[in-house]
Amino acid sequence: MEPTGVLVVGSITADVTAFSRRLPRRGETVLGDDFTLLLGGKGANQAVSAARAGAPTWMVGCVGQDPFRDIVLSGLESHGVTLTEVRTVEGRTGVAHIRVDASGENDIVITPLANASLDTGMVDASIQAVRGRVGVLLLQLEIPIEVACHAAEAGSAAGLTVILDPAPAQELPGNVWRHLDIVTPNESEASALTGIEVTDVASAERAASWFLDRGVKHALITLGSAGALSVTADRTRHFPAYPVTPVDTTAAGDAFTGFLGGALAARLDVDTAIQYGMAAGALATTRPGASSSLPDKAAAEALISTDALLEGAAR
Numbered sequence: 001m002e003p004t005g006v007l008v009v010g011s012i013t014a015d016v017t018a019f020s021r022r023l024p025r026r027g028e029t030v031l032g033d034d035f036t037l038l039l040g041g042k043g044a045n046q047a048v049s050a051a052r053a054g055a056p057t058w059m060v061g062c063v064g065q066d067p068f069r070d071i072v073l074s075g076l077e078s079h080g081v082t083l084t085e086v087r088t089v090e091g092r093t094g095v096a097h098i099r100v101d102a103s104g105e106n107d108i109v110i111t112p113l114a115n116a117s118l119d120t121g122m123v124d125a126s127i128q129a130v131r132g133r134v135g136v137l138l139l140q141l142e143i144p145i146e147v148a149c150h151a152a153e154a155g156s157a158a159g160l161t162v163i164l165d166p167a168p169a170q171e172l173p174g175n176v177w178r179h180l181d182i183v184t185p186n187e188s189e190a191s192a193l194t195g196i197e198v199t200d201v202a203s204a205e206r207a208a209s210w211f212l213d214r215g216v217k218h219a220l221i222t223l224g225s226a227g228a229l230s231v232t233a234d235r236t237r238h239f240p241a242y243p244v245t246p247v248d249t250t251a252a253g254d255a256f257t258g259f260l261g262g263a264l265a266a267r268l269d270v271d272t273a274i275q276y277g278m279a280a281g282a283l284a285t286t287r288p289g290a291s292s293s294l295p296d297k298a299a300a301e302a303l304i305s306t307d308a309l310l311e312g313a314a315r
Helices: 042-052 067-078 113-117 120-129 145-157 174-179 187-194 201-213 252-265 270-284 297-314
Strands: 005-009 013-020 032-040 057-063 086-088 094-100 106-111 134-139 161-164 218-222 228-232 236-239
Touching: 005 042, 005 120, 005 145, 005 252, 013 067, 032 042, 032 067, 042 057, 042 067, 042 134, 042 252, 057 067, 057 113, 057 120, 067 086, 094 113, 120 145, 134 145, 134 252, 145 161, 145 174, 161 252, 187 201, 187 218, 201 218, 201 228, 201 236, 218 252, 218 270, 228 270, 236 270, 252 270, 270 297
Parallel strands: 005 057, 005 134, 013 094, 057 086, 134 161
Antiparallel strands: 013 032, 094 106, 218 228, 228 236
């Protein structure tokens, strides 16, 4: 079968990132080491990641009428993301303020601004506009919740494989879960959504069952250095992590979900798609920034191949 494309409905922001040896304590000022201003937003990051995985990718989102608009649109376009479904609205483009310490850990304050203007009518029009050209729909939660939930239902009704990265974690209507083919929370997001503290593979399996009980077909919980746990009604499989030295964990989850979606759009089997996602997520932690850290398909394939050779030699 011919490969299909990916449609991403989500946020687009200008990421203002400060790097310092450590993060300041409450009320404290510290001197930083570097600063970047780049394309960001979980939606845009997923779109760039899917495109870099080789999938034709369309972005559905909103930007404002300010200088940040040109920065984010040129960033998307430079990575091959199609912009026909991006709307320019009144006001300012969304902004994320990110702080990263020397260990690669970060904290983020997101100001949605134009992202709050995305509505269900825009989503419906975009799904119709790309009908027949996409097979996978990627979602996150940096846009209005009602719009994300509507997109899940509309995407499912259109026959798309609907994948939700439930970040930032927040309570969702109970009827949204049955429209999701795959949900990809990390440990903290799975804990917040299910009420089950996820600390290891066993607790991740219990959290995954929570999602399946509510209608999700496949719960895929990422566990950082502990890998990822894939749970469906038919089987449970743990995928070990690819060993890397992290510099900045920003956008690792977006790289994972974007590559996962891109691989599924290319008609790869789900286990291979997960391996692509995990390799991309691992590689994204080895470089600073959000969209600037997202790897391409060749890099992901090289990591997968190298790891397979090392495993073979170990045996």
